[in-house]
Amino acid sequence: MDAAESDPSDQTQAAALPALDLQHAAKSFGAVHALIDGSVTLRAGEVHALVGENGAGKSTLVKILAGVHQPDSGTLTVNGRQVTLHGPAAARAAGIAVIYQEPTLFPDLTVAENMFIGRQPLRPGRRIDRRAMQEEAAATFTRLGVPLDPARIARGLSIADQQVVEIAKALSLEAKVIVMDEPTAALSAAEVDRLFEVIRTLTSQQAAILFISHRLEEVFAICQTVTVMRDGKHVMTSDLAGLTANDLVRAMVGRELAERPPEAAGAEPGEPVLTVDRLTREGVFTGISLTVRSGEIVALAGLVGSGRSEVARAVFGIDRYDAGNITINGQKLKKASPTAAMAAGIGFVPEDRRQQGLVMDMSVQQNVALASLGNLERGGLIRAKAERAMASDWAARLKIKYGRLTDPVAMLSGGNQQKVVLAKWLGRKPRLLIVDEPTRGIDVGTKAEVHRLLTDLARDGVAVLMISSELPEVLGVADRILVMREGRLAAEFSHADATEEALMSAAMGQHEASRGTL
Amino acid sequence: MRAVIAPRRQQRQDSGAGSVRLAERVSRIRESGILAVLIVFVAVTTLVKHRFLDTSNIQFVLVDTTVFALLALGETMVVISRNVDLSVGSVVGLSAYLSTDLFAQHPGIPIPVVFLAGLGIGLACGLANGIMVAAGRVPSLVVTLATLYIIRGIDILIVGGSEVDASSLPNAFLDIPKDTIGGIPDIAIAVAVVIAIGAYYLRTYRSGRDLYAIGSNPEAARLAGLPVGRRVFTAFAVSGAIAGVAGVLWGAQYGTINSTAGTGYELQVVSAVVVGGVAIFGGSGSVTGAALGALLLSTISSALYVLGISPFWDQAIWGFLLLLAIALDQTITARLTAALRKNARSRQ
């Protein structure tokens, strides 16, 4: 296996002390060796990428930097001083801030209080100085170039805004090292660009940033250097200049992955399976009319908040709608309920895997069977053998990696969890499968498998409605692309006509899209 | 190969401010809402029966509310942190008996010592609750349900069939609820001051804000390095201590204490707190609101009595009001969240 390649630029930058240097960290939890040999070096003013498949050890490494876990071995040096982080407070004191994928704010407190909780500025007598808190918060947001009102409560903030609050908090803590764990997973393209602006501001102020992401195009867009991990071990560290995505993938996966974007099924579309006619929900979406035919993959693209998921959830009956019709295979769906939708042959893979797609406490087997309990019963009782057979059958077909069928599904990696959700719906042989962000937070290898699965389904005659914010995915897999903007359908493209710029400008609604380069 | 799109800088700055004002207004609304209901109630009842606003009746209601509001203060601190203290009724009972019994056991004992004893008893119970909830990381509903039983059981074992009789209590003690300054009962003023202090503390001191944070998002509080265990422990200790003092006041008010004193009181306290706008899952609400909630429930009780409505209707009405309060709160919060989200989205 590749040992850590020494970076030639290291020698020339020898004068500059790294902001943070983690060497050969290892961490085990009982019999689980989550991290075997983790190393990463961060420099001030630089954005350093950390990539690897799920299970490569990235999140354990992050938790070590955050002070949540203490490594069993290895050294951590911050600004030249070796430190041991006994807890999150020690990490903060050392100038390390971590922004998690799901920001953890206090919804009932104001933005300013969120930033300063536990260390609010004080007046004489140890009383909180609210005015100073407010002013400092406002100043930080100005520094970041994002106008957020520090006096509003955090409840209702978009994930993108919540992240900004976390970043502001990190700045006010005078963090020199900022770790971002999958920050763009829940952001729209516009919000990603805003985040990148913020990151550039941070690096211009000499912060060192560790950027963890599955989206390689983003890694190339914003980062200067990269560390690759695989199976708990450090595999390579290098400048990004001169590397290709395939180089990274090869290092991550350990094998050659055909450099080929996902391909559309190219099947002959058949009869319309889903017909949506002027679907409207006050204030959310208006006049949505679309058709998905058997064998077609239709993508629904657009900015976060444009109403795509809401339309999908309305079709599935989870959300209500005020006007319009939904027809499946010629039958109008009368009641808005998941039961009616499922009876009509609709399956729905939701956006939020952990909260909506799976019951995390239940086993792999139970999750696969959850939507098919009626089919597995006889005489009122669930047939255990049939349930087991269904689960193992689908696990084999989708190549799901697990220990035992009775393991809690929380033990599986993100990609395998997504496969369990898919198995749950495929087990019902749906005529229409709606997938909302099917490959969010999934490693490269599994992503390709999921794309292949979707195109195979289309070839088998299933109609697929896919909501996605990942343009390469949309451009690659979809036969037709519908773009939503502010609750309405703005444009439609065929596979051949669609380009990133065309999609973005339709999603934004203005001619603001400008061509950018890597 | 991502198209770089210039972020739209012409954000509508002021929609943010609008939602802020909405949020702040809502918490004021909650408290003024209770006040409004209170005023309406008093007005209507007085119109029907003038003697409702008699000095003696007002004094009666205020005294009646004192113990109630005191307990609401302690309970609020616990509920804000996403916990609950169901043992307060039992603590009041135990403290009421043991402290007033001191007068019989040690005649001539100074009254402040008795208060201290009550505080001590309550504090001991609170410490036990606090250690178990904070250290054991066990749901407080379960722990305080258990201590509710255990403390009541201890009370019964100690008291047996006997009781403390008013005649064994010194007059100075029994007069405490009766003394007034300018027509307002002493203890009502004292408790109002205590509540004001409590409200100020929760607003202005870090440890107070920490309680809100813990209730709003316990995981985030831990990650942020807040001393969650210590804060929760303190909240329970304070709640217990307050219940202990309240027990002594109970003794002064009722004079005759047996083993059933305070039974079932915890549910009334939780009701007052919820009616007062404190979210049952923590994170928001105020001590002032809870005290107003207690005042409202007491006033209603008194109003029903004055209006000649059979006291048998009390409990049903109280239950109905509680449901109304919860339902109202939920609607307000839901509307607020939707409004805030729409504001945020329109700014993208």
Place this chain on the structure above:
Amino acid sequence: MSTSTGSLTELKRPLAERLGAALRWETGLAVVVILIFGIGSAASPDFLTGNNLFNLGLSNGEIAIMTLPMTLIVISGEIDLSVASILGMSSALLGYLWARGWPMPAIFVVIAVVGIAAGAVNGLLVTRLRLPSLAVTIGTLALYRGVATILLGPNTVSNFPTAYTNLGVNAVPFTGNDITYSTLIFIVLAIIFGVVLHATPLGRSIYAMGASQEAAQFAGIRVKRIKTILFMISGFICSLAGVLWTFRLSTAVQNNGLGLELSVVAIVLLAGVSIFGGKGSLIGVVLAVLAFAGIQNALLLTNFNQEATGIVTGGLLLASVFLPTVLGPAVGRWLRRLSHT
């Protein structure tokens, strides 16, 4: 057929450990029950007599019956604190209507309907208005007890015909002299609830919604409908318990069953049912009922102050939540060591 995990370098969990995890709580509880009955019979020769077991059934029958729907409700992620008030309300209704000359069968119908309605109110407030069940049922606890108070005021009704009060105090014919009607009803209901909870799609749905309400909804489970039905079942069963209680005491009075909800919740928690929902078993509940009843009885026979038995209930409750966190890891390690030999 199963492939080993590639993503986590972990040993396959041995069979013994998995079995151990599943049975840990119930086995411990069974040991506790055996201990209690053992100590009880050692302390008093009367403990294991048929007559005494009959008394056990008498004094705990209604509580035991009420734990069954409570279990389903708690596993589904909610709680129902109004159970004792529904019992009281149905008792008051029984007395009220009987005192006005209504025929008993008609009274039973009214009580059943009112009980179901009371449960429906709980269910609708929780599912339609999305209010937390803890707060709602504190409110209905007061409301329903209030209704009982309005109905009977300070009065008691005691002139029930023996044909009915016998249902409360006699043994079921043809079963020897040891089984009360309430015990029989408990056994039958326990079997039904057990089968439903552990072997039917409905039971699986209840576990799912307790573990993750959203995911259950997204899987097409009708969470709102099921929860409302569970509350309605609870209302019905608590009304039934109210009738049994009234006949046992031959008295309908406003405060019948006051405070019982805490015992019911305590037993369900003792059974290992998680207050957060999604976990627990009916076998555990049956064992917990036995433990609870056994303790009450042992204390009675040894002349312990009856009203102070709450100390023991409280202690058991504390043990039920602390032992897992303390003993759990230790037992787990022990079992793991066992299975490695």
